[in-house]
Amino acid sequence: MPAPPTPATDANLLEIFSSIQGEGPWLGRRQIFIRFAGCNRACAYCDTPVDAQNFCRLETVPGHGVFEKIPNPVSLSVIKTMLGQWLESLPGAHHSLSLTGGEPLLSWRILCHWLPELRSLLPIYLETNGTLPQAMEKLLPWIDYVATDIKLPSMTKEAAMWEEHGEFLRLAGNREGCVKIVIDRRADGEEIRRAARLGAARAPRFPLILQPRTGGEPFSAAELLDLQGKLAADHPDVRVIPQMHPVMGLL
Numbered sequence: 001m002p003a004p005p006t007p008a009t010d011a012n013l014l015e016i017f018s019s020i021q022g023e024g025p026w027l028g029r030r031q032i033f034i035r036f037a038g039c040n041r042a043c044a045y046c047d048t049p050v051d052a053q054n055f056c057r058l059e060t061v062p063g064h065g066v067f068e069k070i071p072n073p074v075s076l077s078v079i080k081t082m083l084g085q086w087l088e089s090l091p092g093a094h095h096s097l098s099l100t101g102g103e104p105l106l107s108w109r110i111l112c113h114w115l116p117e118l119r120s121l122l123p124i125y126l127e128t129n130g131t132l133p134q135a136m137e138k139l140l141p142w143i144d145y146v147a148t149d150i151k152l153p154s155m156t157k158e159a160a161m162w163e164e165h166g167e168f169l170r171l172a173g174n175r176e177g178c179v180k181i182v183i184d185r186r187a188d189g190e191e192i193r194r195a196a197r198l199g200a201a202r203a204p205r206f207p208l209i210l211q212p213r214t215g216g217e218p219f220s221a222a223e224l225l226d227l228q229g230k231l232a233a234d235h236p237d238v239r240v241i242p243q244m245h246p247v248m249g250l251l
């Protein structure tokens with residue numbers, strides 16, 4: 001017998017858990033993370049498994065790091081039930097609901113159904129590679145925070161997507177947000193400056209976060225400060241913030 005069709009409003013998820021935001025300006029904020037399967041990019045430095053499985057890992061107690069498996073795809077009603085229980089057991093503990101991946105905007109049609117209801121429970125924080133502006137436009141009414149990348153071809157070893165990033169930032173720039181650039185010694189200086197100028201032109205309220213690649217060949221502290229100083233001529237708010245998950249032992 002053929003498998004029943006997947007409801008168009010159910011999503012293939014990788015995991016759902018409660019943890020601390022480990023990147024960018026909201027570093028330290030506790031969030032509930034929903035990690036979506038699938039990505040439209042294949043960055044050379046990607047350390048995140050993105051392929052859909054027939055199950056999603058769901059943390060059994062928020063923040064305890066113990067998981068059970070629930071079948072994919074996952075429905076909105078399952079998410080709402082889980083969120084209701086977690087928010088009741090830890091009132092006020094969570095800042096927002098982080099949609100991450102993979103690339104969550106690939107699931108924009110599903111999120112059009114989910115977000116009006118989920119946003120009544122927690123503010124919505126979107127972590128995205130910033131290359132799908134048309135999807136972003138559909139979801140803008142329900143997005144409170146946007147943490148977006150500008151991908152440097154010298155780092156990803158993929159084609160540049162400057163136009164997509166620019167259009168994305170134009171759309172998202174009136175939300176709360178930030179632009180993140182992952183860098184190590186392979187990063188091309190001209191590409192970094194171009195990204196800074198693009199961020200300043202299209203989303204001037206977003207701080208520009210230089211994020212040293214975890215596990216990459218690192219810049220020295222003096223080199224990072226030198227880079228920050230040079231980029232300050234192109235962008236009004238340049239910060240250096242490493243990933244804190246490895247330091248804190250967080251998911």
Ligand code: SF4
Nearest residue numbers: 039041043046102129
């Ligand atoms: S956009 Fe993110 S999830 Fe997708 S391949 Fe690049 S690093 Fe991995």
